[in-house]
Amino acid sequence: MTDPTLATPASARPDLVHKVELLISGLLRVGVVTSLVVILAGLALSFLHHGDYLHSHHALKGITSTDRPSWQTVRELREGIRHGRGEAVIMIGLLLLIATPVMRVAVSVVVFIVERDWKFVAITLFVLTMLILSFLLGKAES
Amino acid sequence: MTFGISIVAGLAGSLLGLGGGIIVVPALTLLLKIDMRLAIGASIVSVIATSSGAAAAYVKEHMANLRVAMFLEIGTTVGAVTGAFLAGHLQVRWLFMIFGLMMGYSAVEMFRKRHHEDGGAVPPDRLADRLNLHSGYYDQAQQKQIDYRVTHTLLGLALMYVAGCVSGLLGIGSGALKVPSMDLAMRLPIKASTATSNFMIGVTAAASAGVYFARGDINPLIAAPVAAGVLVGATGGSRLLPRLRNNVIRLIFVLVLLWISAQMLWKGLHA
Numbered sequence: 001m002t003d004p005t006l007a008t009p010a011s012a013r014p015d016l017v018h019k020v021e022l023l024i025s026g027l028l029r030v031g032v033v034t035s036l037v038v039i040l041a042g043l044a045l046s047f048l049h050h051g052d053y054l055h056s057h058h059a060l061k062g063i064t065s066t067d068r069p070s071w072q073t074v075r076e077l078r079e080g081i082r083h084g085r086g087e088a089v090i091m092i093g094l095l096l097l098i099a100t101p102v103m104r105v106a107v108s109v110v111v112f113i114v115e116r117d118w119k120f121v122a123i124t125l126f127v128l129t130m131l132i133l134s135f136l137l138g139k140a141e142s
Numbered sequence: 143m144t145f146g147i148s149i150v151a152g153l154a155g156s157l158l159g160l161g162g163g164i165i166v167v168p169a170l171t172l173l174l175k176i177d178m179r180l181a182i183g184a185s186i187v188s189v190i191a192t193s194s195g196a197a198a199a200y201v202k203e204h205m206a207n208l209r210v211a212m213f214l215e216i217g218t219t220v221g222a223v224t225g226a227f228l229a230g231h232l233q234v235r236w237l238f239m240i241f242g243l244m245m246g247y248s249a250v251e252m253f254r255k256r257h258h259e260d261g262g263a264v265p266p267d268r269l270a271d272r273l274n275l276h277s278g279y280y281d282q283a284q285q286k287q288i289d290y291r292v293t294h295t296l297l298g299l300a301l302m303y304v305a306g307c308v309s310g311l312l313g314i315g316s317g318a319l320k321v322p323s324m325d326l327a328m329r330l331p332i333k334a335s336t337a338t339s340n341f342m343i344g345v346t347a348a349a350s351a352g353v354y355f356a357r358g359d360i361n362p363l364i365a366a367p368v369a370a371g372v373l374v375g376a377t378g379g380s381r382l383l384p385r386l387r388n389n390v391i392r393l394i395f396v397l398v399l400l401w402i403s404a405q406m407l408w409k410g411l412h413a
Contacts, residue, residue, distance in 0.1 A: 021201050021208065028198040032191075036373050043366045090362035094187055097369060098351045100194045101344035108212060119273060124212055130219035131345065135352040137226050 020111045027107055031100030038093030046086025102131060145371040147173075151188060152375025156196035157383055158395050159339030160317035161189035161347065164402060166368060176364060183359030186351050188372045189316075193344025195376030196337075196383075203384060204279040205337035207330065210292060213273060214302045214324075214338075218316070218346050221306020226353075228311060235410050241308055241319075242406030248322035249399035255326065256392055264293040264329045279334060282384040290331055298328040309346060317343050318402050321395060332392050333383060 080088025105128050112120040151165035166188045170181035200206035270276065270292040278289035301323035309316035317339050324335035354360055383391070 021204070024208070025198045025202040028194050028201070032194045032198065032373060036370060039366050039369055042362065043370070046363060087362040090366045091360075094360060094362065094365055094369065095355075097187065097190055097194065098348050098355070101190060101348040104194075105212075105215075105345060108208075120209065120212065123216060127212065127215045127219055127345070130216075130223060131349050134219065134223050134226065134349040137223060 020115065023111065024104060024107060027104060028100060031096065031103065035093045035096035035100065038096060039090050040093075042086045042089030042091075042093055044086070045089055049086060102128075105131060145367045148188065148368045148371025149375040149378075151368075152192050152195060152372035152377075153379040153382075154375075154398075155188070155192035155317075155372070156340055156376040156379030157336065157386070157391065158317070158398060159321045159336030159343070160398065161185065161192060161343050164398070164405075166372075170364070170368075179357075179359050180361045180364055183354045183357075183361065184365045184368045186347050186354050187360060187365045188368050189347040190344050190351065191369045191372040192376045193340055193342075193347065195373045196380035197341045197344065199377070199380035200337040200341060200383075204277065205333060205384065206341040207275070207277045207292075207334055207338045208341070209273065209277070210275050210324070210328070210330070211338050211341045213275065213295070214299060214320075215342055215345055217299045217302030218306035218309075218320075218342060219349060221303040221308075222310040222346060222349055224303075225307040225310020228307065232311065234312065237308070237312060238406045238410030241312070242403050242410055245318055245322075245399055245406065246403035248319075248326065249396045249403060251326055252322055252392060252399070253396045256389055264291050267291075267293040267295050269295040277334070279331075280384075281333070281388075283387045288331055290329070290334065293329050294327045298323055301327060306346065310350065312406075316346050318399055322399070332388050332395070336391060336395070337383065 077088050077091060081092070105124060109121060109124045109128060112118075112124055147169040148166065151169075154165060155161055166185040167178075167181045170176040170184060171178055176184075197206060201208060273295070275292040275295065276290065277292075278287055280286070281288045302320065305316060305319035305323065308319060320339040320342060321332075321335045324330045324338060325332055330338065351360075
């Protein structure tokens with residue numbers, strides 16, 4: 001690292017940094033829009049099948065109670081999608097939404113490698129590892 | 143109804159760098175009589191939606207400081223894991239009291255320092271120099287470029303660790319502790335603090351979303367209107383933030399912080 005431009009990547013190459021920021025911003029936008037479309041489609045499907053949700057408070061109460069299928073396993077989701085269940089479609093959309101920030105961190109690793117900013121490659125990899133660890137801890141706990 | 147409340151939550155959350163859980167949870171439980179567990183599950187979804195919805199714009203406009211965010215996420219993620227380990231071993235009651243007081247103090251300090259906005263030199267910080275954390279953004283309200291230098295980076299990291307622990311333990315306050323840390327310790331301009339906090343909370347929430355998902359606390363028919371509403375609100379909020387004056391944002395934030403502080407103290411006293 002004798003070249004001073006490599007030691008100060010962010011200020012020395014603003015055009016590259018700007019491209020990176022546009023990439024991350026674009027990724028977030030795509031993630032958000034995709035998940036929103038899927039969620040709304042699922043919501044529409046739910047109301048189409050069960051029109052009573054819209055006006056009957058009782059039917060809505062039933063669906064929001066805690067003792068219904070919760071769509072938490074891959075199998076449940078696949079079955080739900082096959083039967084055209086709106087809730088399963090919504091769940092896919094929500095999962096996309098949850099995955100968006102994680103994807104953002106993963107993409108940042110690649111970006112910092114391209115930028116040759118090794119300090120931040122290490123930082124980002126560490127954050128990603130902690131994220132995966134906390135996800136696994138959560139799974140073990142329940 | 144849920145959709146409408148969620149728009150407000152997304153708007154407020156994206157402006158202040160908070161998750162919006164402080165609006166979503168009481169609204170769902172008190173107004174719509176939804177089970178507390180499902181309300182919290184929905185609020186996790188709302189945090190992620192607020193973050194991703196607004197961050198797209200904040201990153202593009204340089205409002206969120208990507209490098210500061212990524213560096214501080216070391217603290218929040220390690221804190222979140224610690225919080226998960228400590229859960230059940232600590233008296234939650236005292237935690238509520240301690241952090242209620244701490245947030246009250248931060249609110250008062252942030253109000254007192256309102257004239258420091260964009261003001262002058264900050265103490266030099268070698269770590270901030272080496273990690274190249276200094277940045278700048280274009281302020282639409284003032285019609286000029288604001289360049290700022292970051293300071294007390296290690297203190298900021300330590301505070302983020304605490305913030306991560308607390309949100310892992312108590313399930314609240316992730317943004318409410320992040321913004322004062324960046325504002326008071328690291329001396330980021332208030333807009334940069336809220337936008338950066340907003341960018342960060344999505345990552346923290348995504349980590350804990352796994353827990354809620356596995357427990358079945360995320361109900362699709364409750365979370366869907368919340369997510370949709372919050373996304374709409376957050377998009378609006380991200381358009382609004384660059385145009386608002388710094389002191390307006392600061393004042394709203396201080397009031398909300400006082401409200402959260404009072405809520406936590408109340409929980410501590412009555413738990």
